[in-house]
Amino acid sequence: MFPNMLCGACKSHGRRNLKMKIKSLEPMSHVRFKDSIPIDMDPDYIFIGDVPLQPNKNKNSRGTKKMAANKVSNFSDLIHRVTGSCMLHPLGSNHNFTEDNSDYEDEQEDHPQPQAATEEQDTYTTTKEIEMVTLMGEVFETVSSLKKSYVTLQEAHCPWDSDKIRLADVAVVSSLKQLGVLREKFRRRSADEIEHARINKPISGPTLREVVAPYEAAIERLKSDMKAKEEELNNLIQKLKTTGSIKSRSHRRVSCSSQFQSRCPSTSVGSSLSPELFEAYMNSVKEGSKSFSLLLLSLMKAAHWDIAATVKSIISASTTVVGPTHAKYSLESYVNRKFFHGFDHETFYMDGSLTSLLNPAQFRSECFTQHSDMKSMDPMELLGIMPTCEFGKFCFKKYLSIVHPKMEESLFGDLEQRRQVLAGKHPRSRFYAEFLGVAKAVWLLHLVAFSMEPLPSHFEGSRGAEFHPEYMESVVRVRAGGGYVVGFPVSPGFKLGNGYVVKARVYLVPKTEM
Known part of the structure; x- marks a missing residue:
């Protein structure tokens, strides 16, 4: 035992x-x-x-x-x-x-016993190695002291001893500070060694890599520039091909049309146009103007405009009251009035051309061919290829007429779009895209109108005129019976050569409000 x-x-x-x-x-x-x-x-x-x-x-x-x-x-x-x-x-x-x-x-x-530390220290011959071993010993001692202090801090919590906790906390912080001092000591020693090595580095000429590096960077930069130029050149070639195909197709159609007219004098381009086609383009104008007017109204509300004062300045009638929900019709009236100004002239009065009077048959054929080429094209792509064509000049004139500089600055905060238009460019923004949609519809309607024989006549309901259902349609619902007159016109109407009528759109108000 x-x-x-x-x-x-x-x-x-x-x-x-x-x-x-x-x-x-x-x-x-x-x-x-x-x-x-x-x-x-x-x-x-x-x-x-x-x-x-x-x-x-x-x-x-x-x-x-x-x-x-x-x-x-x-x-x-x-x-x-x-x-x-x-x-x-x-x-x-x-x-x-x-x-x-x-x-x-x-x-x-x-289980052999470890040898004495003196034998291991004998292997460290340089001052650097001895200093590093000494520093490592200090680190281990400090970590051991930190561990003991932390254990003491934990033991002081149960049972609770505030004095012991305070002393243990001071010991832990002191150990952490000592570790920080040792870390900075090691960093300074490393930095000094690097600086010493840099200073004592033997002076020699630049290496081949250092000499070639700037030239390699320049070559890479030139390669990227050349690639960008090649892409730009390819885009220009593609635009040139598209423009050439459009011109050749237009020329071919005009020549074929002239030959067909020379063989059959009694046949004209206008005979292939129907009233339904004209009315379809008029409906496109109506839809485009509605969309653009709603966008313009939303921008005005976002800019905190006084919509009532804006409507009053548009319709120029102090006695006509337009409700807040009907403000869009006044803006649509304003947009259509600006777009249809000069519609009866062959170039919207952009120049003094009289081709329609000097050679009406050829002009009608050219208008119909241009309509056929343009109807399936995106207006932004067309203006990207030919920004200074007749349609581009039309957009330039109408944008400056509809969007006043103060209006654009109030809606967008700057005049960037106006500067681009004045420079012969066309902005790629949502607002300008909506504008181009209306502009294209009006331009195609104009081409179709001047392709017809005789030229359609347009009219609009003037303010205070009696409402005639055969010539007008109301944009708002009204009760059956009389007592309503035109408050202001919204869009014009047309009467074709065969008597077909495309009704004008008007805003009706009771006679008592006039």
Whole structure:
């Protein structure tokens, strides 16, 4: 039992599980423990119960029993002395056995002890290595101190000890500051080494890579510029091909039309035009003007315009009351009045041409051919190819007429779109795209009108005129019966040569409001 107790004490306090084999109970007086009390470990005088640990062959059983009776108290005292020594002086990392045990020596061979630090330090010959080892030692010591301080801080929370917490917190902060100092020390040493290496670097000429690098960068830049120029050239070639095909197709159609007219004098281009085609283009104008007017009204509301004052200035009638929901009709009236101004002239009075009077048949044929070429084209793409064509000049004139500089600045905050239009360009914005939709519809309607023989006449309902259902249609719902007159015209009407009437759109108001 006693050897087992010693082994248990060694296991609980030592780092290594020492194997102690007792082949036979030999005298253990030669075993020495550090900081232990000398104990007489002669097994001749150690008994378990009434049986000795090592029988004495020289003594008979009778003497043994007698001696066991005399040694009971001594054995109890021995156990108390051994356990007290183990509790007062536990075996630590510094335990040392002087017994020459072969098993223990084998275990030492399996687990060799680390050599002294002096042998390792001897390998560091340079000052740099020694300083680095010293710095690493300081780092480890500081980290260990930080760990201990943090453990103390945790232990101070339960039970709560404010003074101990404060002291532990100061210790933790001090350790962290020390780590920061060591980090800066390491950084400064590294920076000094880099600067020292740079200063002591042998002076030599630039390398081939350093000499060639600027030229390589210039070559890459020139390659990117050349690629951009090639893309621009391809775009211009494509536009040129498109323009050439349009012109050749137009010329071919005009020549074919002239040959057909020379063979059949009684047949004209106007005979292939129907009133339904004209009315369809008029409906396109109506839809386009509605969409553009709604967009213009939304921009005015976003710019906090006084819509009532705007409507009053458009219709120029102080006695006509237009509700807030009907303000769009006044804006549509304004847009249509600007677009249809000069509709009865072959070029909207953009120049003084009189081709329709000097050679009317040829002019009608050219108008119909231009209508056929343009009807399926996107206006923005067309103006991108030929920005200064007749349709481009028409858009230039009408935009400047509809959108006043102060209006554009109030709606958009600047005059960028106006500057582009004045420069002969066409902005790629939603507002200008909506404007081009109306402009194209009016332009195609104009081409179809001048392709007809005779030229359609247009009219509009003037303010205060009686409402005639065969010539007018109201844009608002009114009760059946009389008592309504025209408040203001919204869009013009047309009467074709065969008597077909495209009704004018008007805004009706009661006679009492006039």
